[in-house]
Amino acid sequence: MSYPPGGLRDQLAHVGAEAVRTGLMIGSGGNLSARAPDAGQCWITAAGSWLDRWGPIEFSLINIPDGGSHGGHPHPHPSSEWRLHTETYARRPDVNAIIHLHPQTSVLLTALGYDIALITSDHAYYLREVAAVQFDQPGSVELAVAAAEAVAGGVNALILGHHGCSVLADSVELAHKRVVNLEEAARTTYAALLLTAGQPTRVPQVPARFLEAVDRGEAQI
Numbered sequence: 001m002s003y004p005p006g007g008l009r010d011q012l013a014h015v016g017a018e019a020v021r022t023g024l025m026i027g028s029g030g031n032l033s034a035r036a037p038d039a040g041q042c043w044i045t046a047a048g049s050w051l052d053r054w055g056p057i058e059f060s061l062i063n064i065p066d067g068g069s070h071g072g073h074p075h076p077h078p079s080s081e082w083r084l085h086t087e088t089y090a091r092r093p094d095v096n097a098i099i100h101l102h103p104q105t106s107v108l109l110t111a112l113g114y115d116i117a118l119i120t121s122d123h124a125y126y127l128r129e130v131a132a133v134q135f136d137q138p139g140s141v142e143l144a145v146a147a148a149e150a151v152a153g154g155v156n157a158l159i160l161g162h163h164g165c166s167v168l169a170d171s172v173e174l175a176h177k178r179v180v181n182l183e184e185a186a187r188t189t190y191a192a193l194l195l196t197a198g199q200p201t202r203v204p205q206v207p208a209r210f211l212e213a214v215d216r217g218e219a220q221i
């Protein structure tokens, strides 16, 4: 299936519906955003949205980074976690889309102290590195700042302890691919840990020479 055409809100709505349909999380577990071109603002899902029941009215246009005025338009209130998005956009000018979901296996492994292993070439290609921050209150300034600082150096996949993930990209489509691979990597790691009696040292990662070849332009997926 090709990625749907249309505006940013259409693409975000597609991500939400697909995330629920494929079991990444339950219907209200997350929020999505995309940076509006040349505007210093982003579109973000409205407060209380069910990610598989959206229409365009359920997005809000907010300023980066203060979340303020949406220009008098009749947009609904943004997600209570809007700071998580705007703080990251402010720190990462290369990022145009942020997917924040509550994927259970990614959160579970991190809560148990296990790293999410990049076992396949897809995992390594799309994720490269998975970082984590400790729990802080969802929607808080503290969590938003900690998350933005954790990805400031270029990491695009972040686990928020006991809560969810924040996945970044320069496009909605790439962010979608990354979050799908994040939870799949977590599920594969979970299976590997079961098969290796919980010993992380026995969970194999894709050989380093794969990404070295990607960086040289000699390999792709």
Ligand SMILES: [Zn+2]
Residues within 6 Å of the ligand: 029, 030, 031, 081, 100, 101, 102, 138, 163, 164
């Ligand atoms: Zn959340």
